[in-house]
Amino acid sequence: MNGKSDKTKIKSMTFEELEAFVESLGEKKFRAKQVFEWMHKGVRSFEEMTNLPKAFREKLAEAADLEALETETLQVSKKDGTRKYLFRLPDGQFVESVLMKYSYGNTVCISTQAGCRMGCAFCASCEGGLIRNLTAGEILDQVLAVSRDMGRKVDHVVVMGVGEPFDNYENLSRFLANIHDPRGFGMSFRSITVSTCGILPGIERFADEFPQVTLAISLHAPNAQIRGRLMPVDRTYPYEKLLETARKYVKKTNKRITFEYILIDGVNDSPQQAEELAGTLKGILCHINLIPFNEVLGRGFSSARPERVRRFQEVLQKNGYEATVRRELGSDIDGACGQLRAKKI
Ligand code: SF4
Structure with a gap:
C-alpha cells in the first residue's frame, strides 16, 4: 500500500481484515461492523463515529488512517451540472473524479x-507517466467523497x-469487494463498469472474479494498424488477441461488453471504417459507445465533425449494433479525463 502515513489504512481492508485489526487493538469483533458502516457513510474522522466508546476512538485515531481525500478544486458545469473534482492525496499527488x-x-x-x-x-x-497506484481506500474514497458532497x-x-x-x-479488486459489501456502501455489481485499454490477463481474471460487473474495452480502432498507432498497449496485447479474449469473455459471463470508440477527425471516423468495425466485431455480444474526441492541447488530434459521428453511428446501427453517442457533458469545464490533473503536474 502507498501513501505517506505509517498508520494502518483501514479503508483498504476487507471486512474480515478489519475485524482482525479491531481485535488486535483489544476490542470486540462486533466493533468492526460499526467502523465499517461509518467509513462507508463517508465520515472524515474517528470523532464522528459517535456510537464507539471514546477510548476506542482515540485508539483508532492513533493507529489507523481513514484515507479521506482532500478536495483541491471543484468545477461545476453551468450547462449540465457535471462536477469535476480534483482530490489531493497525502503524498501530494492528485486524482480526478467526475x-x-x-x-x-x-x-x-x-x-x-x-x-x-x-x-x-x-x-x-x-x-x-505513472506516478503510483492508488490504494483500495483511495479508490473508494472518491465515491464516498462525491456522495458526501452530493448529500446522497x-x-x-x-x-x-x-x-x-x-x-x-x-487494489481494484479490494475496492470492488468493499463497495459491494452490504455491511457498508452496498452497491450492486451491476451498477459498476470497469474500463480497460486491453490488458488481456486482467480481462480473463475479471471474467472469473467479477462476472457481474460490466466490462468496457477501449477499442478506438477498426483494425490493428490504427489501434497500434493510437495505443501502445497493442504491441503487448495485439488487436486480434483482444477480440479473441472478448469473445471468450462473453461466452464465459453471458454479459455484453461495451466497446468504447473515440471518434477522431480523419483518423478513425469514416463510414468505411464504421463498416470495417462492424465486420470486425461480428459475433461479439456488445454495445458500442461512440465518444466525440474531447480536444487535448498539443496532441495533434481534433474531434470528428458531428455529421461524421452521426454517419458512423448509422452504419453500425444498419449492421445491427446497438451504438450510442456519448452525450458531451461538462463542455464548459475541463471535461476530458486528465485535464484538471495535467494542470498540476
Ligand atoms: S486512455 Fe489514458 S488513462 Fe486510459 S489507459 Fe490510455 S493513457 Fe491510460
Whole structure:
C-alpha cells in the first residue's frame, strides 16, 4: 500500500481484515461492523463515529488512517451540472473524479492510478507517466467523497478515470469487494463498469472474479494498424488477441461488453471504417459507445465533425449494433479525463 502515513489504512481492508485489526487493538469483533458502516457513510474522522466508546476512538485515531481525500478544486458545469473534482492525496499527488447527471441517476467516474503508463496518443492522463497506484481506500474514497458532497449516495460507478484499472488489479479488486459489501456502501455489481485499454490477463481474471460487473474495452480502432498507432498497449496485447479474449469473455459471463470508440477527425471516423468495425466485431455480444474526441492541447488530434459521428453511428446501427453517442457533458469545464490533473503536474 502507498501513501505517506505509517498508520494502518483501514479503508483498504476487507471486512474480515478489519475485524482482525479491531481485535488486535483489544476490542470486540462486533466493533468492526460499526467502523465499517461509518467509513462507508463517508465520515472524515474517528470523532464522528459517535456510537464507539471514546477510548476506542482515540485508539483508532492513533493507529489507523481513514484515507479521506482532500478536495483541491471543484468545477461545476453551468450547462449540465457535471462536477469535476480534483482530490489531493497525502503524498501530494492528485486524482480526478467526475460526477455526471443522467436521467437514470448519478454516475461517478473514478481514477485508479496517479498518472498512467499506457501512453495512449489521445490521452492527457498519461502526461508524466505513472506516478503510483492508488490504494483500495483511495479508490473508494472518491465515491464516498462525491456522495458526501452530493448529500446522497451515487447510483453508478464507472472506473474510467485516470489510470488503467487492470494495471492495479489487486487494489481494484479490494475496492470492488468493499463497495459491494452490504455491511457498508452496498452497491450492486451491476451498477459498476470497469474500463480497460486491453490488458488481456486482467480481462480473463475479471471474467472469473467479477462476472457481474460490466466490462468496457477501449477499442478506438477498426483494425490493428490504427489501434497500434493510437495505443501502445497493442504491441503487448495485439488487436486480434483482444477480440479473441472478448469473445471468450462473453461466452464465459453471458454479459455484453461495451466497446468504447473515440471518434477522431480523419483518423478513425469514416463510414468505411464504421463498416470495417462492424465486420470486425461480428459475433461479439456488445454495445458500442461512440465518444466525440474531447480536444487535448498539443496532441495533434481534433474531434470528428458531428455529421461524421452521426454517419458512423448509422452504419453500425444498419449492421445491427446497438451504438450510442456519448452525450458531451461538462463542455464548459475541463471535461476530458486528465485535464484538471495535467494542470498540476
Ligand atoms: S486512455 Fe486510459 S489507459 Fe490510455 S493513457 Fe489514458 S488513462 Fe491510460
